[in-house]
Amino acid sequence: MFSMPQSFGGHRPRTNAYADIGASTATDDASPHKLIGLLYSTVLSDIHTARGAIRRGDMPAKARAISRAVRIVDEGLAGVLDMPRGGEIAERLAALYDYLVRRLTIANLHNDEAALAECAGLVDTMKDGWEGIAAQVHAGAQAAPATDAG
Template identity: 50%
Template sequence: MFTSVQSRANAYRRIAAETSVQGANPHQLVGLLYDALLQSIAAARGALARGEIDAKGVAIGKAVRILEEGLKAGLNLDQGGEIAANLQGLYAYSVIRLTYANLRNDEAALEEVTQLIEPVASAWKQISGTAPTPSLPATGPGA
């Protein structure tokens, strides 16, 4: 019985996430990436606290992929100028710290990345009402 309820809950979460992504504009997609990044780091912290080393590694791997393949890859350094370059540096540093946290089971490094990313994610969400919706695919913050 529990497995059935859990299975339905997981299916609901997956469908809700897919629907959010499909209906999002480029600006919202970046916001969703920030949300997923922070959730992955929180999951890694929880797994580390519980001694679930494999789960910690999976969560950190997801966070690194979001940074590298989502946020960093979406930067347009030509048009984004100094802001895009600074974000690229922040994302690269965050990947280094997440890798360190994974190798050393270092909760402080996970907290550091959270503290670095949260203000950027918050600022990104605050500009959603003022930023024009681009007609091109998402290029990430600073584009």
């Protein structure tokens, strides 16, 4: 259903060096399943950051957080869907990701906390579901025979 992108992200300012180290440590040995879970967590964090920024009147911070969330949904989640193999599930996820991008964009344009709350609820539900299938994914990975000795 998912395929991993060749690269994701762009140049980050040096002020995020410690955050980059933490993110790198969390993703170095992560399975594709865990990486998707981390993307869901990051989108949720960005949405919460945007909501706080709206409350503080910090529009640049709101715009940065929502822009990052949109990019993760669009490139990191929707962009790795394997449509030919994912079938109906991939199609439904693609439609949901498209909806999220549109709602996040509206929230950004109109400082709409209700739209952000709706998006957070949807992402939280997807994250919970994704975490709920972790045992099945892990069991399937262990059951699959190794095809590459390195």
